[in-house]
Amino acid sequence: MTEENNLLKKNLERIKEDLDDLQRYVDDLTMFLPLAFCTVNPLNLILGVNQSFQTLTGYDEMESIGNSIDFLFLEKSKVQELKEEMPVQKDSIQKEFVLLKKNNEKVPVSVSTLARRDNNDNFLGYFLVITDISETKEFQKKLEERVSEKTKELEIKNVEVTESRLALLNILEDVEDAWKKAEEEKNKTMAIITNFTDGLMVFDRDNVVRLINPKIEKFFYISSEEVINKSLNELKDSKNMLPLIESLSESSLFQNGNGSTDQFRAELVNKDNLTLDISEVSIINEDEKIGSLVVVHDITREKMIEAMKSEFVSIAAHQLRTPLSAIKWTMRILLDGDLGELNEDQKGLVEKTYSSNERMISLINDLLNVTRIEEGRYLYQLELSHIEDIAVPLIESYKTEIKRRGIKFNINIPKKKTPKIATDVGKITLVIQNFIENAMKYTNQGGVMELNISYNKEKDEIEVSVKDSGVGIPKDQHGRVFTKFFRAKNIIKMETEGSGLGLFICKNIVEAHKGRVWFESEEGVGSTFYFSLPVRSQEEFDDFLKKL
Template sequence: MNNSEIGTLLSFIAEGLVLFDNTGQVTMVNPHASLLLDYTASEFVGKNIDTLFEIYLNDNLIPKSERITHTVFSLGKPFTTPHGNTVYFKSKSGRKFPVFISAKAIKTEERVSGVLIFRDITTEKELENYKINTAQRLSGLTPILQQASTGEFSGKNILVPEKEDEFTELIVGLKLMLDDLGELDRAREKNQFEKIEAVKKTEEERRKLTEQYSKELEGKVEEKTGELKRAKVHIETVIENLTSGLIEYDSLFTVVRMNKTAEEILGVSRNDVLGKRIEPKDIKEKPEWKSLVEVSYPALSQSVQKVSKEASGVDADVTDIMITFPLEREVQVTTLPVASIFSGDSKGFIKAIRDVTRERIIARSKSEFISIAAHQLRTPLSAVKWTMRLLMDGDLGVMNSSQLKLLGRGYETNEKMIQLVNDLLNVSRIEDGRFGYRFNKANIVETITSIVANSAISAREHGINVNFDVPAQPIPPFVFDQEKISLALQNILDNAIKYTPSGGSVAISIVVEEKFVKISIHDTGVGVPKNQIGRLFSKFFRAENVMHMQTSGSGLGLFIVKNIIARHGGEISVESEENKGSTFWFTLPTDESLIPSRDEKVAYY
């Protein structure tokens, strides 16, 4: 593939991509990178990637000597964003923006080059900060109002944020108002004391003082009551105009408050639901409340998925569900407790409802694009494969040893590309629910034996001894998808062989545990760093230590494996120690009733 064809292919990539040599000199750049950094392609090519634009880690400018070229080639490590930090680029026009970045060395037959891939995450960072700030402020508004409504006029427990935002004026006003009311209360006590003293002197003076005091108190109370009402109106206005729906419940699921956005999303009128207790049975008895009931009890939704704290960015219960009334929408429901500021006892909870339909459509469109691109790649790759096979087999004429060696390398590279395309297609099918499972009774021992036999040549070439400990007691056939489980086993076994040094071993065993079988694959390979085990089954993830051994690899194999096991109703895990080896194990139910039905939601990892 020539540079023109490569440039055309790179122009379809939605992320910024820059290719550079081992001196840092830029050799190729795609249009998205030029657009983000405000440079033309001619201004990029031939320039040093470390001096062309500034790179920051949080607020600190990274020295040129410690940037991409030094990290990738001198240190031999990928240049990525450190955990818990943010990398920023500064464009030619001076715009400083956060990015997701990955730069590493790529090795071809001719030379070692570098590739930088980055994506502008300004919108994600702003959305993350906005969600966190809004959730925190909302959880604090109701307790403040409750304090004021009880007559406890003290602003000591109200913390004014150091950084001014849309809530600052409201919080400061409430604090000042409560302090003023407290001062008024103390003034009233003082006036009462003076009044009693005056009564002792003369009845007339007592009457006059009482009248004067009453008028003053009435005016002050009226003034402070007006301030309190205005503050309440301010809070109500903020809540009413939130872009997210908001519903407040008491501890018995009685609706206390609902804003207009929640009305629009759920298709209900607040006048019909305020003061009403929402119960699971309402989903059938009151069809017009269907979406409200599903938001109140997310587990009742036909499509529900928990969102981890790492993914949501907030310390709260976040759930994605699908509602169908009045319109079909995908919504994200964040649940926050409301506690008494005095006792800490639960007073109910708040649910923030965000319509994420458009975001999900964009994500699915990206997945569809990958699927289409992969399909378009597979056809020419297959044609190349068979053409090279014909040449290697001598069907088109005898080849000399040098030609056969060159063809062999090309054939191997083409096979890796076909495997990558197949992995991309499998991931796309998994995410779209089109992976096509076929559950039938099959013999798991025979399945494992077949996979071990298929891997014999690869194991022999790597100098690895593979042993399957066939159980003494036969395991009766049970229901599973033999093709998909074979794919999962092949992925795990291929990794074990690939990342085990020559002379090592791989041992496979199977045992029956109640209504499950447990299959274990133990190797004496390089292992996985402890701090990366939790990400091992994530999409596109590869451990740092294996990337130095094998530059090729998609990082999709274990993602596919975990979803296959989850669809069967099993579990998968790994125990590993770096430089000593790993043990991957997974379970499969032998009872067909334990396999999730097609309608059940299976989470993607």
């Protein structure tokens, strides 16, 4: 009897180890998936939702649980079709719906569902996936509680094992039930991954591929057998995977080792001419990086829409520029007195009209430049130049206006000319002009502006900065500064002019020169905008031109 009890005890320990392994496996699979989903019973009533579901829909858990899924979507007839299909459907279902958020916002979503059945194939309800898989966190918590509960029961039963063989058998039955449930949950998680509409790749801490889903296979024409258990370097031998691997190799997540928790985004085009958005994040467990998650999203349709919008803006801008130019010259003729002298009131009115028309022309030019940048038609006429030859004449043209505004202007330029850089003089002039005008507009009377030019010998680059003591930029808006149509919320009321396109254009100009652009700002203190351009010899300049 003692040997049999010992054997049963060993089996119990083995099963507990299996349970722990299963739990860790489920933990690793569920903790990082960005899905929003809910559990629905056979009556189509929501039994549970995750945080991503709440974030996406705007409804909290109490507002969602117990409600029919009808209230989530606009197309009630399609929802009815889904409810009728689920009891008889064994495979997953994918449909498109319009989500009705709590704030009445309508959002198009892709919905995936998977039926739940017992061993006798009885329909127990289904999972409904909208985005994100944060629901797995809720599942993880419940699973941990369940495993903890069963573990405690097992420990109690283990104490009693010497007293009764029957008690030990009961414990084994409980463990078996828990193991089956854990296996079921693992299968559910794998079903979610398999049916996820984006491609997923999971790398371990050594940058070895541990998991891919069918979408990755479809996007890159590879099978899981060709990829699983291969390192990032080994995958470079795969022709189909090479564009993706080259993009990932540039990521700091792979370059910086296990300590990096950065995020990385890139775009590439696959063999089917699909534009794919590549995003990558670290998988963190207890403050330690245990791997990396790569999500591949098809943005072909979004890119087509963006191109159509750019084309529309370009056409509209061209159509507007002609009449605006005619208005400009008409106003100029009136102001010059070619049609007769104007009295003071008439002249003031015409000058205001002329000024407003100039702002409209400037806005149209900005829109056209943005369109050219997005379409790759913003051409550059490069030459080797000294930055001082570009900046000094421009600075002189602004001194009078800056003085009129009562702003102190400090200029720091090296006495000896800095090394030459490859520049399109007109476009780099536009960058410096934008920096100066922004500083001038947002610095009050009595404030200070400062322009600095320096040569960074260590980095072998020329750095230009414009500093002001103006209103600064709110910290929560720093990430949007170089995006299209950005205007800080604290200056919209004080300065109505401006298209919000200047810094976006500046960033693209500098980066096209293989330079860097950045800024430092504190609200109420001021801002400093920088850009740097690499120094180039004549030979380096010739090579640079060949690569353009």
